[in-house]
Amino acid sequence: MDASRRLFIRNGVATVTLGLAAPEFLTAIAEAQGIPSRRLVVVYLGGGNDALNTLIPYQDGAYYSRRPSIAIPAGQVLQVGTDAAGRALGLHPRLGGLRSLFNEGRLALVQRTGYPNSSRSHFEAGDIWGTANPQSPTGSGWLGRYLDTLSRPVDALAAWNTTGDTPRALVSAQTGVPAIANASTYTYASPNRGSAALEERAAAQAMATNASASRPHLAFVNSANLAAIETLDRVALATSYAPTIAYPTSGFALALRTVAGAIARGIGSKVYWVQTGGYDTHAQQGAGAGSYGNLMGTLGDGLAAFYTDIRNQGLANDTTVIVFSEFGRRISENGSGGTDHGAAGLMMVLGGMVRGGLHGTAASLAPGNPTLENSSGDVHYETDFRCVYARALDQWLGVNSVPILNGDFRNGAPAIF
């Protein structure tokens, strides 16, 4: 659910200004902006994660009656205790790695995150989480606005997007974010060799430096073109990284491995964006096994490998991971053994400085309960997702969240740090 698409269509060309300085100078800027320092890794689960099968209210009878074929049996859940409302909860059986981190106090589970009048559209909901603006989900993203607070000129690798296109959250008025989907193909080929190839690359860089003020759309493509050429050499540094442990072979884990490489090599990016898809489980999602189980395995094994690697490198205390999805899913399963689009979801926060545990309270899934909405079809939100963003901005990245979020969401923020 790429969130950027609508921006460009609705608002025309984003104005992106990139530092035009030479790469070695940019490294100096990156250092001046503080290496090593805290960084935020944002993980997006594309499609709308079925939060009720991630963190399972395994003593809620309505959970089982409303999900006859996809409920996780109580005996299979990985118990994580009871929340403040006394509701017993357990993680999906394929999240063993995350349960270990939970037991170590490094994983916070923020229940029932959402916002008023939850959108059930992938695209609108994705824009809402990206802009942090449910009323008017257009324009720049919350992480983009954070990046705009960094002192200028900003490092070309101030943020690092591991997907091919720019998610809404990273859309910025002043800061270009390179997309580095596969660091090993982040190279520049030529039909020629030797000096002719080098001259060609220099000419491409010179062409892309053209400001083309009268054609902002051309300037926009030039900015991507130039940022690509200017970041080639530093990205190559990260690809030579040898991790301390073996990562799973999923695309998600490989993206996290690239992030770990960038962190360990001191690239200095403040924000990393990682996403993994397949969460739009309308049909045949399975329970402990099956397609949803595979999603959980990919997620949990990837995150656990990443955290272990970072910790082995002594970098866990400078790294926080936030996991979110654009909405939760309906409480009752549908006729296809799946779940349709719902409302409140689950956020996860992971890191060496995170205050782990169960935050917020689970819904009670019996029809008529006030923790539900939409004729008891969906889970109603308890914690505004912007409160979690606010806490990450204020307490982790050390900036004032109020202007970035266009409002004060510091009250009611879960104590995740």
Add this chain to the structure above:
Amino acid sequence: MSQLDPDVDHLLRRAGFGAGPAEVEIFRDMSPAAAVAHLVDFEGRPDDVDDRIGRPDHARVSVRDLFSPDIDIEDARQRWLFRMIHTRRPLQEKMALFWHNYFATAYSKLAADSGETQAAKMLAHKPGTLRGPQGQIELFRQYALGNFRDLLLEVARDPATLVWLDGKSNTRARPQENFGREVMELFTVGVGHYTESDVYAAARVFTGWNLRGSDNYRQDEYGDLNAYQEFVFNADQHDTNPKTFSFPIYANGERTIPARSESAGLQDGIDLITALAVHPETARRLARKFWQFFVSEIHPPDPAFVESTATTYLQSGTRIGPVVYRLLSSSWFTDPSVLYARYSWPAEFVVRSIKEVGWQGLSLDKARSPLAGMGQLLFEPPNVGGWPIGAGWFSTSTMLARANFAATLVTTQKDNLAAAFQSEATTPQGLLAAMLDRVTPAPLDADPRRALESYLIAGGPWTGSATQVATRAAGLARLLVASSEYQLV
């Protein structure tokens, strides 16, 4: 620039895939109006392009043992690229690409559900040798400029859609909302013009719109290439209760689809699809999509264009042909400000660069992994909303994928380029001018033009030697195709 009238060039970039040698021949002396008619009235010309696969003087395809584009997705991708390059009906292929993005359906989910062979067949089967319904892309070719209401109805019954949006398991006891939601959100009226209760009602409308396998079809067994799945209306799985919507379903303003017997229940879906197709918001939404696809992505849709186009659409009985014909003939389309005001889709970029640079000895399989890197693997849109078109195509890694494809393409044509440009390369300026007759980026400002001229003599003073021309013509072609200017169409 190129050897054609600039307005015809513009038309071919938008309503086709640019001008290769064949188009230069056909359109050289044609007026823009005649060129529009030629593109729109494609039915009169033979659809013989597939027969030319494997012929000399055409791009090549790579085959493992037998070229099987009806049942192998990689071969289907090569066939489609071949068609875009060599078709005599460029607008038909362009519209097929438009509808593929509009009704975006991805191979991977179909393959996970029904196996790779059946998935490829559901998307790309061209009836002729194998049994079974035509693939989804053939539907888009058939209805390229056809009636939108009919196309929407065919899409609703299309096997690929029924797997992709889970309609195949939409039953009376447990209605499935996926198709019911997307048919309103993405295929017709758009967010803001339907309610959550409309989603529930739409799901119930399409209960029983399922699939059945042919006698030789077995779940999880794909040996029989003649096996297939097809649409079936399971009357006993249809919810016969009335369904009420927030918008009119019938011409008299009635908002409720009446209770019907099971056997008559198919009519519910036909009524809803017809109502959605003639909804004014659908007309406007299509108009905005056409503005972005044909006119401009840097100017917001002109409200007068939207209203005029929506009116044409509704007055012509939801036919797309008159809409596109009027659009391409309009002053909105030919306004100088919209020249090069679109961002080329990766498939457009790849096809146009091949048509302009050359294809001798080039296998279209070489475009497969680059297209994935550029963000547009055909038959694999990221989700039902389609690709992130417009500026969303461009990031550092997708730009590198374009630049690196340009290098791959030019490398295969290095000798041809050297031979073609030797006589005009007496000066670097002569080489640049000749190259710009063939490779057509948006106009170059003075600075990038100087950067190109400097590149041509960066290795030493110009001599025009065969070696120098071979090296610099290749480098120049690559720099032009990889330039930001070339990404605009």
